[in-house]
């Protein structure tokens with residue numbers, strides 16, 4: 156057992172909470188181990204003015220941390236799986252995905268109890284094309300405006316009156332001890348979550364066997380298979396968190412049910428597909444193929460070129 160381990164993470168309060176969650180789990184297994192958390196700023200944190208989907212390059216929130224991992228400045232990287240691109244860089248591996256928090260999106264408003272209550276022209280803050288598309292499909296009378304920044308920043312912008320409501324991941328609000336800010340949890344039929352939403356991923360160097368073995372027990376097999384299925388779908392579609400792509404896998408007995416969605420950002424075309432299976436990679440590929448058969452590749456191509 157190494158006597159010390161360095162965890163790299165973004166500096167946002169949510170990211171630090173997640174890194175501390177990993178540290179606490181490690182210390183339960185190995186009391187007395189020295190686990191240091193090293194925070195870093197990523198380009199996703201710096202480039203706050205541009206809407207997320209307009210920024211080139213994938214993995215804005217993970218790249219700098221992965222660089223530190225490859226350069227051995229840290230031994231472990233902790234990420235929100237939602238922010239981890241479909242393709243892994245050479246030499247790095249997600250060695251464990253922990254048990255999932257609430258996967259749903261949360262509607263947060265100081266005025267309106269439910270999105271049904273939003274009047275014509277109400278302003279909803281979200282920079283996610285996935286959330287925008289699903290909101291506009293159901294509520295075409297709304298105005299969806301960009302909103303970036305960490306959870307506290309977004310809540311402050313809402314409280315300052317820049318928006319009538321905002322949409323955030325329930326997982327982030329719960330982890331930060333802010334569940335009271337959730338006005339209404341959106342059913343997955345209204346807002347299918349992002350690939351990997353609510354799951355924490357732990358990454359290490361592929362050749363660092365000792366660290367990998369240390370981390371392996373933190374994995375939750377059920378969550379890991381679900382996230383694997385979602386990511387398998389996303390990999391086929393070439394999706395990342397900037398695209399209007401959603402997926403959620405859940406266990407139903409001995410099988411997973413994977414639901415996938417691809418939409419135009421205006422919500423006028425929304426493609427759905429679902430399938431059941433127990434092999435996560437095959438399941439993801441099957442749902443992706445069903446979406447492609449309905450025109451998903453064209454929608455994604457148009458968004459990329461926009």
Ligand SMILES: NCc1[nH]cc(CCC(=O)O)c1CC(=O)O
Pocket residue numbers: 235236237238322323324325326327351352353354355
């Ligand atoms: N894109 C930022 C991000 N990455 C992960 C979460 C929430 C936590 C999670 O989904 O695990 C958030 C904030 C949000 O979408 O509201």
